[in-house]
Amino acid sequence: MPQELDAVDARILDIVQHDAGLSVAEIADRVGLSSSPCWRRIKRMEEAGFITGRVTLLDNSSLGLNFEVMASVKLALPSRENLDAFEQMVQAWPEVIECMTVTGAVDYMIHIITTDMHAYDNFLRDNLLGSALVSDVQSRIVIRVAKRTTALPLDLVEDIKKPTSA
Template sequence: MAQDLDTIDARILDIIQRDASLSVAEIADRVGLSSSPCWRRIKRMEEAGFITGRVTLLDNFALGLNFEVMASVKLALPSRENLEAFESIVQDWSEVIECMTVTGAVDYMIHVVTTDMHAYDNFLRDKLLGSALVSDVQSRIVVRVSKRTTALPLGLVSDKLKSS
């Protein structure tokens, strides 16, 4: 699918993934296009599914959401039905900001954000362990975040485009 992109497309994507508030004119100026062709490229990439949405990123610490946990979740019975059921209930848990199926001794890694240890304990007891689907949870409290980004490594896409 990346072969449908050229280096200008990759530059546009890199710009808007770092700051979606920029106008089309500002993006166009940064990549050396006029506004109309830039807008058409952005629309084409939206329609192709390269751009799936635009959001505003919030500072969890400024909002008092100071407690983060990475939790390994093991299901009691990892059947197709139970995997789908767990993935469905996680959608309703606002504390879970990421849920990923993983390989190895556990079934999922979830990233939980909440206000404090007590709120996490309530989440753990009432929601995670309260679900008959879950047999084990191993929690890792995040002490410090040394890097956090939503930006994908589009330099890898650009490198691939240059070599093709």
Template structure:
């Protein structure tokens, strides 16, 4: 595994994955650089695809979207065409905030956010089952989230990050 990162890059990544709204000046100050070299590092990591996008996380419950379901979905026939059709459909449904192909007895793990159980029932009947591709759905209503993060565990790759820093 070859990463073109040094310890300053890792610090920058850690800061912006925890708060995408930080200014370049604040990031630069936190890592001991001036703004221009810091901005160049961020742009380089964006161009390399290490930084895919920056987002704002919203409080679903305060927005009236406090009903969350984890569903395991099994397709009737998991052919290439059916997998692609399912994935296309799911990508258009705003209720589905995550869709993962998995191994085992089911084909997909999807996370659905909606307003209440009635809205979920409508989603299930009209969209998910309405596709005609699904043979089984096992729904689990989320009661409590004890941990949720979007932060990558950068500490796991620290052996791959050199301690040298680039000359700016």
């Protein structure tokens, strides 16, 4: 880790990754700082790249986006050019909320959210199988989500300086 974080920084990161809508004053109060030093710490962590953005999380079911799929995608020829071309294509597909290059028998795992089975079938036929880059798609329909979080396990970060006891 190029820049050191201390226990207060870690606490700030933990707070904002769970609720980015809190004001600086509310965050400062929770970590025992005044607003100005807390704001400076947040700005420093943004500039260092520890904080990359702030978003509002939406409930897909409430919005009628009830059909979720994890799909493994194999390219016909996984050359550098084809990998780059596929990754560029994925950027234009709003249904794909995650795309990861993986090891093993397939090239990508993609997480897709859409309205229903018919919408997914259209997406599969028109976008994935409609591309000459793709040779195979294996779809896994999500039945139930047992856990979903965007929070990183900060307690696993060894380089965060722990407070010293006197």
